[in-house]
Amino acid sequence: MESTGSPPHSHRTGPARRVVVAGGGLAGCAAAFSLARALGPGTVTLLEARTVTGGRARSFTDPTSGEILDNCQHLMMGCCVNLRQFTDALGSANALGLANAWTRQPYLTFATPDGARSRFYAANLPSPLHLAAGFARLHTLSMGGKISVARAILALVSRGADLPDEPLPAWLARHSQGERECRAFWEPVLVSALNDRMDRLGISAARQVFVEAFLGGKSAFDVWLPSRPLWLIFGAEMRRALEQAGVIVRTDCAVRKIEDLGNGNWSVVTRNGDRLESDHLVLATPHKISWELLHHAGIRTEEGPSGQGNGGWSEKLGLSSITAIHLWFNRRFLPLEHAALVGGLGHWVFRKTWAGPEDPYCQVLISASDHLLMESADSLIQQAASELFRFFPESKPNTPRAQLIRGRVVREKNATFRQTPGMDLWRPGNRLPRKNITLAGDYTRTGWPATMEGAVRSGLLASHDCLESMGLPPSMGMPVWEPKHNWFQRLLTGR
Numbered sequence: 001m002e003s004t005g006s007p008p009h010s011h012r013t014g015p016a017r018r019v020v021v022a023g024g025g026l027a028g029c030a031a032a033f034s035l036a037r038a039l040g041p042g043t044v045t046l047l048e049a050r051t052v053t054g055g056r057a058r059s060f061t062d063p064t065s066g067e068i069l070d071n072c073q074h075l076m077m078g079c080c081v082n083l084r085q086f087t088d089a090l091g092s093a094n095a096l097g098l099a100n101a102w103t104r105q106p107y108l109t110f111a112t113p114d115g116a117r118s119r120f121y122a123a124n125l126p127s128p129l130h131l132a133a134g135f136a137r138l139h140t141l142s143m144g145g146k147i148s149v150a151r152a153i154l155a156l157v158s159r160g161a162d163l164p165d166e167p168l169p170a171w172l173a174r175h176s177q178g179e180r181e182c183r184a185f186w187e188p189v190l191v192s193a194l195n196d197r198m199d200r201l202g203i204s205a206a207r208q209v210f211v212e213a214f215l216g217g218k219s220a221f222d223v224w225l226p227s228r229p230l231w232l233i234f235g236a237e238m239r240r241a242l243e244q245a246g247v248i249v250r251t252d253c254a255v256r257k258i259e260d261l262g263n264g265n266w267s268v269v270t271r272n273g274d275r276l277e278s279d280h281l282v283l284a285t286p287h288k289i290s291w292e293l294l295h296h297a298g299i300r301t302e303e304g305p306s307g308q309g310n311g312g313w314s315e316k317l318g319l320s321s322i323t324a325i326h327l328w329f330n331r332r333f334l335p336l337e338h339a340a341l342v343g344g345l346g347h348w349v350f351r352k353t354w355a356g357p358e359d360p361y362c363q364v365l366i367s368a369s370d371h372l373l374m375e376s377a378d379s380l381i382q383q384a385a386s387e388l389f390r391f392f393p394e395s396k397p398n399t400p401r402a403q404l405i406r407g408r409v410v411r412e413k414n415a416t417f418r419q420t421p422g423m424d425l426w427r428p429g430n431r432l433p434r435k436n437i438t439l440a441g442d443y444t445r446t447g448w449p450a451t452m453e454g455a456v457r458s459g460l461l462a463s464h465d466c467l468e469s470m471g472l473p474p475s476m477g478m479p480v481w482e483p484k485h486n487w488f489q490r491l492l493t494g495r
Contacts (some may be wrong), residue, residue, distance in 0.1 A: 017043050017151050017470060018398070020268050020278040022255040022293075024048025025055020026452055027440040028284030029238055030086055030478075031461025032247045033093075033464070035282075038476035043285025045276060047268070047287075049254035054234030056412065057452065062326070064406065067308065068229045071410050073350045073365050076102060078222035079212040080453035081481040082460060087233070089478065102224035103353045109270040110140055110188070111337040111391045117339070122218040127486050130218045137409045140184035149185050152177050157211050159203070160425055165421040168201040177469035188340050190348045194419040194449050195367045196320050202421035205449055217486050225338070255285065258297045264436055268369045280466050284440040284459065288314055299434050316348060316426040317417040317443055323369035323383040326408040329360040333394055333402035344387045345380075360405075364388070373411065381407030416450035417443045430465045438462045438469075 017039050021032045032046045052058065059070050076083055084102070091098035107121035120134040133144060152175040168190070170184060186206075187198050193209045194201060211219055223495055226233055239249050257269040260282060266281040283290050291314035294301060301313070325346070338350045346364035355361065364384040366372065372380065385404040394401065416425070427445040430438050440462035441455065448454035457480060464474035 011308070017238065017280070018278045018417070019282065019466060020282045021046045021284055021440075022258075022268060022274050023055070023252065023284030023286075023440070024050070024053040024249070025284060025441075026057060026083075026086075026234065026455040027350050027442060027459040027462070028055075028282065029053055029234075029242060030082075030456045031282045031284060031438075031440050032459075033086070033090065033242055033245055033371045034460055034463035034477040035466060036242070036246045037478065038377065038463070038472070042248065043246070045248040045278075046242065046254045047255055047270065047276075048249070049271075050253045051229055051252050052235035053102070053239050053249065053251065054230060055455075056326055056415065057230045057234045059229045059231035060410075061234070062408065063327070066190045067361070068231065069352075069363075070226070070230045071258065072227060072322050072412055072415075073348065073363055074442065074452060075228060075450065076224040077213050077220065078218075078224070079216050079220040079483045081483050082452045082456045083483055084224075085171075086456045086460075086478070090238055091194070093245050098241060100227055101233050101237075103227045105223040105225060105338065107134070107447045108223060109139060109336055110342055111339045112140060112342050113337075113344060113387070113390045115391065115393045117336075118199050120482070122221045124218060127215050127217045131214060138185075141181065145181055145184065148176050149181055152181075153210055153214070156203070156207050157215060159207060160251075161204075165190055165202045165204045165424070166205050167421050169199055169200075170204050171203045175288060182341060192340070192365075192367050195322060195416045196419040197368045200368075200418060200420050201276045202419060202423060204421075204424060205419040208447070208449065212483055215486075216483055218345040222481060225350070228354050243424045246310050255293065258437075260297060260299075260434065266436065278468060279419040280438070281461050282438045282440055282466060284462070286416075287317055287417065287441060287443040288319075288424070290314075290439060290441065294432075299432065299437070301428055301432060312461070313426045313428050317423070318420075319414050320418050321369050321413065321418050322415040323366040323372055323380070323414045324412070325380055326410065327362055327364065327381065327385055327388070328405045328407065329362075329385075330403045330405055332358050332360045334362050334388065336392075339391075341387070341391060346387060349388060360402075369411070373413065377407075377409040380409050419449060430462045436469055438465045 002080045019035055032044050036044045059068050059075050061067055087101050103165055107119045109117050109119055116139050118137050118139040122130045123133050130248050144417050155175055171421045190201060190206050191198060196201045216459055242249055254271040255268055256271050259267040261267055266278050334351060340348055347367050348365045350363050427443060428439055429445050440459045442458060444448045444458045446454045446457045448457060460478050460480045463477040
């Protein structure tokens with residue numbers, strides 16, 4: 001891995017600094033942790049509207065069983081180097097938790113409604129040969145289809161990163177990718193990774209997925225799942241680590257208004273009427289909330305490519321939803337820990353990594369699910385359960401078929417921003433024209449899609465901007481790491 005900075009060596013001496021970070025998701029927590037390590041204990045206050053930190057990476061208690069369940073499945077790939085470094089750093093600061101927060105999955109399984117399955121894994125070979133064996137065994141494509149897809153992947157990653165963005169479907173059609181290839185390969189990979197419909201995706205976002213995850217070597221393709229509920233990792237344990245690093249954490253404390261005091265300082269007004277004055281403000285709330293706060297404070301942000309002015313990026317980024325269908329059966333029948341579902345309503349199915357061997361629970365995840373927002377929960381539950389029975393038929397003779405006991409649907413309507421062509425031109429940078437205020441969030445111009453990695457990366461970049469505005473070297477904060485590119489990546493991408 002390569003870094004754009006170096007680890008902090010000592011806390012700053014001199015006049016005390018007061019920084020307020022509004023928003024306790026991963027972006028806000030990364031910014032707060034990095035700044036506290038640079039500036040010292042008691043200098044950073046983190047405000048979070050919910051009762052726990054973690055933002056969209058959260059859990060809930062099922063009222064029927066009392067189980068703690070994640071709202072929807074989150075995962076990390078090996079190329080997500082800043083997310084991994086951040087959780088490792090939190091674990092070092094908090095000996096009571098965050099150790100072994102992730103569990104590596106040795107392979108992925110692609111399943112189809114006819115009951116067929118194939119494993120996709122990274123072999124111990126240099127890129128791109130590390131994925132060749134898994135790709136060759138993929139049952140969803142014919143040999144001719146695999147050759148066609150492989151050629152398209154090479155054309156995609158060797159396409160110049162500075163070329164104008166364009167709609168992905170048109171590009172795939174020009175590279176002989178028909179409906180079969182799209183349904184069997186491109187859609188399962190990209191819709192899940194980018195959380196947007198195939199017909200809305202841009203080529204630049206798709207290219208980034210393959211450059212970093214598929215061609216980055218064996219470790220880049222590794223898939224890691226949380227080893228325990230998200231509320232423990234990013235709620236209780238992350239909060240404890242932040243407080244031990246000296247961050248003042250206030251939950252159930254939404255930001256209602258921000259005010260420029262005219263002397264270089266900011267006043268943050270919370271929902272309960274408290275006012276906090278700060279030398280620097282990091283705004284790490286969701287993008288629509290951030291723009292509203294800026295708008296009401298009279299702060300203009302950078303304009304988008306069409307020159308629509310203040311707020312253009314807020315509306316243009318839009319929102320894309322994720323639906324999680326939680327299912328309980330009378331016994332366990334799912335033979336795998338997780339699988340990609342090709343050609344069904346759902347895109348993935350997961351068991352809990354911390355579940356016992358006979359736990360009958362599983363979760364079906366549907367990305368880019370705006371079209372299902374009006375579908376009834378009962379209908380989605382029945383459809384998901386019926387599909388699982390088709391994808392994973394029970395093979396033991398004289399065994400009664402497993403029965404669905406109940407289900408629950410969780411809709412994350414504001415899960416991510418959209419990944420339409422040219423979207424990176426609309427994403428705002430961390431730095432704003434007004435002094436001493438910085439944006440953080442996965443929607444900012446991080447070079448990554450809306451992921452946990454993008455959120456952490458944004459928070460670290462915001463902390464660097466904050467330190468620089470104080471006249472301090474950004475290297476006092478946590479470094480921002482770049483995935484290490486091997487010779488094959490550099491050859492194809494020109495990096």
